Amino acid sequence: MTRDYSQFMPSMGTHNTPKPARSALENLGWQAFFASQVDVEALAATPPVRVTEVHKSGANVKGDGFDGLIPPGLELAVGDWLLFDEALPTHSLLLDRKSLFKRRAAGHAKHYQLIAANVDTVFVVTSCNQDFNVARLERFLALAFESEVAPVIVLTKADLCDDTQPYVDQAQAISDRVPVIAIDAKAGDVAGALADWCAPGQTIAFLGTSGVGKSTLVNALFGAEKAATSGIREDDARGRHTTTARQMHFTDSGLAVLDTPGMRELQLADAEAGIADLFADVVELAAQCKFNDCAHETEPGCAVRAAIEAGDLDPARLERYRKLAAEERHNTETLAERRSRQKDFGKMIKTVTKAHKGRKGRR
Structure with a gap:
């Protein structure tokens, strides 16, 4: 049975037309931006899937009634949308990205590391303790601005601080374009505090260093243990790594939530x-x-x-x-x-290969 994908194309109805129930793809974050890149025939032949995790062994993807693995071969980020080729999964077509977070890879590596794609709002998370750092916040915000993703600063562990206002004031002084929220993720109404940015069909991401409470926020949004959590070191208030890979979760209402490992080092490039x-x-x-x-x-x-x-x-x-x-x-x-250098090396290889074939042909 061929699935009818016409419902996943941009709606042409009037403002008086009753709003249809959300589709399975829309609950994964499918939007008009992606639908405008394809037609119904292409959707039927190669159905859309979204990347929910990326590992060395491949990428986990989800679609309408589909949950599978694509082998290594494509340079993918969590949040990407693909047109899935069932016969040759590594030939699946990557749709244009609405946004992309990337950084220079940690250490001495000289290449980019993809962090997340197609995010609508990023919550830059830091805690109200000695780990609070304005310069580090500025790095995350510059990354968000470069990616054209709306950033929100979330100050956590408010319950462990006598007065959060000094932290709020410092955070607000960074940019008048960035809202600042201080919350107690364990006892406060996290869903209510973040509701303005968490509408169905949206994709949100939590970025920050280890131990600032990103996974706790994720769990509070779901009302369940979706992500592992741990405490902080008492000597310097820094956190321990609990999330070890970027993972995308989906609420019943159709909100895509991306949890990421803590990033102690964030080197910017092309920003x-x-x-x-x-x-x-x-x-x-x-x-x-x-x-x-x-x-x-x-x-x-x-x-x-x-x-x-x-x-x-x-x-x-x-x-x-x-x-x-x-x-x-x-x-x-x-x-x-x-x-x-890589481009020049590639040209040299092609030239040498062509010359070698030419000599063999003259023998």
């Missing part, structure tokens, strides 16, 4: 626009400087230094911007050089 968005105040001031190449140190007519002297710009914020921008440029240039 110039995201950093500029996050530090829009610094960028706008720099544009007013007398000299285009102003270093904001001793140059005459420096609008940035003038703002610092007037108390309108925190010098620590300027230094964090400089450090993050310099790191991003270095990482981007390093990865670009590697891609260039």
